[in-house]
């Protein structure tokens with residue numbers, strides 16, 4: 729059967745598909761292992777053509793009943809971005825920061841602080857990821873929306889763009905609804921800044937998978 733330790737090798741040898749190559753598969757894992765939150769951006773525009781690719785990846789995601797309940801609003805207008813930045817800062821200053829002080833590592837707290845004080849709103853593009861509740865239920869909002877948002881984040885990373893998943897402003901239903909002219913059935917679930925990173929981010933810090941994987945039953949070591 730040969731060496732099947734590399735899945736792409738196995739596919740190439742045995743399935744004879746044309747579209748999986750070792751390069752493609754390694755590149756996917758590179759992107760996954762590099763994706764992380766960017767909260768400071770260069771003052772340089774991002775072309776619609778790049779956003780098309782990012783949004784095309786987002787909308788390939790699975791969703792409950794294939795309802796595709798997402799609506800993405802691309803916000804470039806500086807005043808609208810500033811308004812969203814104000815909502816973020818309001819939430820951060822009225823309790824969220826205090827809660828996070830005890831929980832976040834100092835470097836992360838500093839980074840989030842900088843993001844809330846204009847770093848995120850300073851991205852040239854904010855994407856409001858919205859759910860249309862006519863195409864999802866309360867219980868499937870997260871499970872139908874966050875696969876699309878994760879695809880979006882990975883696609884941005886693959887293109888060299890910075891991005892970040894943020895939810896802090898999403899409790900402001902009314903101001904966001906008015907700002908973005910949302911119909912009653914549509915609700916913002918995340919605000920994702922997109923732009924060129926102001927500095928290299930380095931790899932994300934994560935526990936190894938083995939620390940959170942169980943063989944057969946909980947506690948079985950992997």
Ligand SMILES: Cc1cc2nc3c(=O)[nH]c(=O)nc-3n(C[C@H](O)[C@H](O)[C@H](O)COP(=O)(O)O)c2cc1C
Nearest residue numbers: 763764765767840843892893894895896897932933
């Ligand atoms: C559900 C969710 C909500 C988040 N909300 C915010 C947010 O409001 N503001 C923010 O700066 N980062 C937010 N983040 C980003 C996390 O802080 C980030 O993913 C985590 O600290 C890991 O950091 P890294 O991507 O730099 O490795 C959120 C992440 C998730 C998954």
